[in-house]
Amino acid sequence: MSGAGEPVVGLVDGAVPANTRRYTIVLADDAVVQLDELLVTRSPLPDGSEVAHYGIVVEGTGHLEGASYASDTARIMVDQTMPGATARRVEVQLLRTLPEMWVAPNPGAPVHRARGLDRDNALFLDQMDAPLPVGLDQAGQPVNVDFAFVNGAKGGHVNISGISGVATKTTYALFLLYQLLETSRGRELLGQHAANTRALVFNVKGEDLLHIDRPNAAFPTREGASDQWAALGVDAPGRFENVCLYAPRRPGREGSASPDVVSRSHRDVVTYGWTPREFVRRGLLRFCFSEADDARTQVGFLEARVRVQLARWAWPLAHSEGGIVLRQPPAGTGSNFERLVAERRDPQEAGVGTPVRNFGDLVDFLDQRIEEEHPEWVGRMAPGTAMAFIRRLHGQASRLGHLVTEGVEPVELSRAAVSVVDIHALHDTAQRFVVGSLLSEVFEAKQGSGREPIRFVVLDELNKYAPREGTSPIKELLVDIAERGRSLGVLLIGAQQAASSVDPAIIRNAAIKVVGRLDAGEAAEYRFLSPELRERASRFLPGTMVLDQPLVPAPLPLRFPFPSFATNPAEGARPDDEVDGAADDVFGKL
Amino acid sequence: MTLTAPAADVFVEEWGAAYGSPYLVADDGPYDVDDEAVPVEDGPDRILVHEPPAAWRERPAEALLAGGARGLAFVDGVRRGEATLYLAGADARGVAGAHGTGAVLVDGSGPPRIEQCRIARVAIFGNGAEVTLPALAGGWAWESHTILDSGADAPLAALQNRMRSAEGRLADELARAGWQVVVDGPLGFAHPAGLAVVGYVKTHHRALLAPGLHAQVPVIDGGQRTSLFAHRDRLSCYLRLSSRHGGGGPWGGIVRIEMPGGLDLDVARAAADRAAALLPRFAGVAHVDPRAPQNLQPVGALERELRHRLGDAALAARAVRSAAATLRARPASAGAAGGTDAGGRA
Numbered sequence: 001m002s003g004a005g006e007p008v009v010g011l012v013d014g015a016v017p018a019n020t021r022r023y024t025i026v027l028a029d030d031a032v033v034q035l036d037e038l039l040v041t042r043s044p045l046p047d048g049s050e051v052a053h054y055g056i057v058v059e060g061t062g063h064l065e066g067a068s069y070a071s072d073t074a075r076i077m078v079d080q081t082m083p084g085a086t087a088r089r090v091e092v093q094l095l096r097t098l099p100e101m102w103v104a105p106n107p108g109a110p111v112h113r114a115r116g117l118d119r120d121n122a123l124f125l126d127q128m129d130a131p132l133p134v135g136l137d138q139a140g141q142p143v144n145v146d147f148a149f150v151n152g153a154k155g156g157h158v159n160i161s162g163i164s165g166v167a168t169k170t171t172y173a174l175f176l177l178y179q180l181l182e183t184s185r186g187r188e189l190l191g192q193h194a195a196n197t198r199a200l201v202f203n204v205k206g207e208d209l210l211h212i213d214r215p216n217a218a219f220p221t222r223e224g225a226s227d228q229w230a231a232l233g234v235d236a237p238g239r240f241e242n243v244c245l246y247a248p249r250r251p252g253r254e255g256s257a258s259p260d261v262v263s264r265s266h267r268d269v270v271t272y273g274w275t276p277r278e279f280v281r282r283g284l285l286r287f288c289f290s291e292a293d294d295a296r297t298q299v300g301f302l303e304a305r306v307r308v309q310l311a312r313w314a315w316p317l318a319h320s321e322g323g324i325v326l327r328q329p330p331a332g333t334g335s336n337f338e339r340l341v342a343e344r345r346d347p348q349e350a351g352v353g354t355p356v357r358n359f360g361d362l363v364d365f366l367d368q369r370i371e372e373e374h375p376e377w378v379g380r381m382a383p384g385t386a387m388a389f390i391r392r393l394h395g396q397a398s399r400l401g402h403l404v405t406e407g408v409e410p411v412e413l414s415r416a417a418v419s420v421v422d423i424h425a426l427h428d429t430a431q432r433f434v435v436g437s438l439l440s441e442v443f444e445a446k447q448g449s450g451r452e453p454i455r456f457v458v459l460d461e462l463n464k465y466a467p468r469e470g471t472s473p474i475k476e477l478l479v480d481i482a483e484r485g486r487s488l489g490v491l492l493i494g495a496q497q498a499a500s501s502v503d504p505a506i507i508r509n510a511a512i513k514v515v516g517r518l519d520a521g522e523a524a525e526y527r528f529l530s531p532e533l534r535e536r537a538s539r540f541l542p543g544t545m546v547l548d549q550p551l552v553p554a555p556l557p558l559r560f561p562f563p564s565f566a567t568n569p570a571e572g573a574r575p576d577d578e579v580d581g582a583a584d585d586v587f588g589k590l
Numbered sequence: 591m592t593l594t595a596p597a598a599d600v601f602v603e604e605w606g607a608a609y610g611s612p613y614l615v616a617d618d619g620p621y622d623v624d625d626e627a628v629p630v631e632d633g634p635d636r637i638l639v640h641e642p643p644a645a646w647r648e649r650p651a652e653a654l655l656a657g658g659a660r661g662l663a664f665v666d667g668v669r670r671g672e673a674t675l676y677l678a679g680a681d682a683r684g685v686a687g688a689h690g691t692g693a694v695l696v697d698g699s700g701p702p703r704i705e706q707c708r709i710a711r712v713a714i715f716g717n718g719a720e721v722t723l724p725a726l727a728g729g730w731a732w733e734s735h736t737i738l739d740s741g742a743d744a745p746l747a748a749l750q751n752r753m754r755s756a757e758g759r760l761a762d763e764l765a766r767a768g769w770q771v772v773v774d775g776p777l778g779f780a781h782p783a784g785l786a787v788v789g790y791v792k793t794h795h796r797a798l799l800a801p802g803l804h805a806q807v808p809v810i811d812g813g814q815r816t817s818l819f820a821h822r823d824r825l826s827c828y829l830r831l832s833s834r835h836g837g838g839g840p841w842g843g844i845v846r847i848e849m850p851g852g853l854d855l856d857v858a859r860a861a862a863d864r865a866a867a868l869l870p871r872f873a874g875v876a877h878v879d880p881r882a883p884q885n886l887q888p889v890g891a892l893e894r895e896l897r898h899r900l901g902d903a904a905l906a907a908r909a910v911r912s913a914a915a916t917l918r919a920r921p922a923s924a925g926a927a928g929g930t931d932a933g934g935r936a
Binding site for chain 1: 694696698700701702703704871872875877878887888891892894895
């Protein structure tokens with residue numbers, strides 16, 4: 001049996017009852033045991049068998065035996081006139097018993113550190129078919145999750161919580177992604193589909209993630225960082241090798257398709273957007289109405305009607321990259337959206353109807369139709385609703401209109417393993433439009449095509465897209481992904497500041513939950529954390545997280561190594577950098 | 591008759607009311623001339639105020655290790671009758687109980703530490719009856735002892751004696767090992783000559799010195815002692831633990847220490863000075879111990895620890911009942927034939 005030869009660090013405390021969930025260890029005089037350490041104790045049972053209890057230290061206490069008044073402390077330790085002995089104890093939360101027996105450990109049983117095989121047992125490594133290291137414990141040893149709970153086979157989705165400002169959530173999400181896509185262990189786990197696995201990463205803060213394709217300039221001088229990576233089995237960590245960066249089109253300049261980015265050369269990024277044709281074909285109008293109160297009004301009904309009408313009226317515009325001509329469809333044209341967008345239609349000259357080359361053209365056209373109360377377009381909608389619809393549409397034009405124009409490139413996951421889509425500078429409405437549009441594309445593309453190859457989606461600020469209260473097309477989509485995505489191979493690595501602000505279905509469906517630093521008032525929402533961890537989580541430093549996974553019944557605090565890829569412009573800076581974005585920006589303001 | 595005294599002379603005795611007064615000497619109580627103590631340090635007719643050397647008062651560590659001593663050892667014992675026994679047919683009474691002794695060692699290297707705790711669990715029968723209680727699971731076992739006295743209180747007194755002699759043995763052992771030993775209570779046993787074992791007496795039952803000298807004792811202040819005097823086979827002196835203006839009355843904080851009579855006077859003087867220099871530091875604290883300051887902190891803690899180590903009294907009583915029931919359940923022949931581990935013999 002392993003564990004033999006390990007020094008005894010203490011005994012199961014007999015002064016307080018030990019139960020099957022928690023017990024206390026009285027530490028030996030020379031033992032140093034701190035929080036999060038893994039301990040094992042073996043108890044002989046009356047029937048002659050033996051059971052091993054594996055646990056994690058959740059709290060430590062100390063007191064002076066013999067002191068009954070606070071003032072006795074000085075008598076014992078300073079004046080040294082009263083006898084007293086220091087007693088140190090740690091509280092242990094049970095992780096596992098082997099064999100699986102629901103009995104409490106014997107009071108007085110000796111306790112050892114769980115090392116080697118004992119540590120593997122404590123963390124259920126023997127129960128994991130495909131362990132994936134996702135961090136390091138207190139002692140710098142790797143902590144694994146079962147890949148079957150990452151790839152959707154038994155479970156899927158990762159949810160990360162933590163207050164902003166400590167920059168931990170996104171970094172951890174990318175660290176996970178790096179483990180999966182860039183390390184030999186990750187590729188081994190992804191198997192034959194490794195090369196076709198794709199990740200869609202939304203960049204929501206600064207231009208931080210537009211640099212992950214570069215090595216982290218701060219990494220070489222970061223003490224211990226490469227050792228931590230090595231402990232995870234990664235010998236030469238570096239940048240994300242295969243990345244396509246997408247930046248939105250800069251607003252305000254009609255006809256120009258330069259990207260809205262300052263920290264990268266325009267040559268490094270793809271300017272993304274949707275052509276009017278794609279906009280109509282994909283029915284993206286629905287993501288233009290994602291305000292919380294849109295769902296409570298009749299505007300949604302009108303939007304659905306207009307969406308179908310656009311599909312009926314739209315023909316490709318000749319000599320244009322993605323423009324359309326809107327014209328009266330021939331009699332007998334159906335009104336089934338899917339069938340309409342699947343139709344092959346020949347390009348038409350601009351003269352046959354109203355040419356639409358950008359969002360402004362589209363709004364103008366709809367404005368007119370609705371103003372004139374064409375029954376075909378507005379149906380029996382009350383005039384007030386129609387006006388509200390058109391007012392909203394005008395409002396969105398300035399926020400997301402620049403994303404819909406001819407001549408822009410779509411976001412195509414096939415281009416690279418990782419697609420980083422920058423949305424940080426967009427208005428909230430435009431962010432929801434982009435996220436909704438791209439997620440629906442990814443999700444629809446995977447319908448009926450099998451779970452693998454997998455699509456990972458990294459999305460921070462989930463509370464913006466799937467808030468706890470209210471409904472919207474994006475929220476429905478995200479909940480749908482949370483509930484069905486794992487069997488379809490669309491796996492969400494989502495993050496938010498507070499789990500309580502996100503739709504419960506999204507949190508509930510995440511097999512793997514990771515919590516960074518929590519707001520003290522918020523900590524009550526995280527039931528899976530022990531009371532001690534909830535309190536501790538409000539004091540976590542960057543780089544410390546708590547991992548909750550289906551196999552292990554107690555949350556495990558873990559650290560992850562300093563990233564080897566750049567996670568912000570400073571880390572991604574290179575001496576020979578030529579940033580034409582900055583210069584461009586100056587001119588843009590003239 | 592009404593006795594009037596200035597109201598300013600009202601004092602509150604230091605001990606908790608439940609413990610009575612440590613000073614039980616009646617002013618008009620009988621004085622036994624034949625048992626009178628005789629001052630030996632400063633002539634037979636007077637007692638003086640002695641103060642330990644200034645260096646010891648200022649640097650207690652020096653007093654602690656003076657003369658190459660390893661430090662100070664406080665020795666005490668506790669005992670508890672746990673069940674009263676009766677052997678029918680032999681008219682023998684007995685007691686099952688436990689006693690414990692231990693020491694608090696103070697050597698300046700850290701907090702005082704409790705060591706050498708020795709617990710004995712015994713069954714003592716009077717009237718010469720020999721009864722052995724069988725050991726039980728859970729660690730319950732009794733040493734058997736027999737005394738000839740048939741008095742109802744004799745077994746309990748024997749338990750007390752056993753504790754006192756265990757105390758004495760431990761005190762001698764520690765003294766031989768180089769510790770300055772302070773035993774709680776008067777010296778009950780003959781300690782080998784040359785060993786400066788100090789008995790520590792908290793309660794004053796009667797005046798030992800002639801009335802004139804006795805009246806002078808309260809002159810001493812905290813940290814001071816009287817001249818040594820000889821009483822029976824002991825050398826003794828009074829010392830005060832706390833300030834004489836502390837509010838506890840003229841005899842407040844005064845204790846008596848005693849040493850074996852055969853001790854060289856210089857050795858006894860040094861031991862008394864060390865006691866006067868060191869013991870006030872260990873005086874009990876009023877809100878913690880109802881017998882403060884006389885009950886010393888190490889002794890109070892040691893007693894608590896020893897009582898704790900005697901185990902749970904209710905469990906002990908239950909164990910005695912089980913053991914007795916086991917004895918009664920045995921076939922009569924077993925007891926009659928063997929007579930070694932069960933049954934009785936008057």
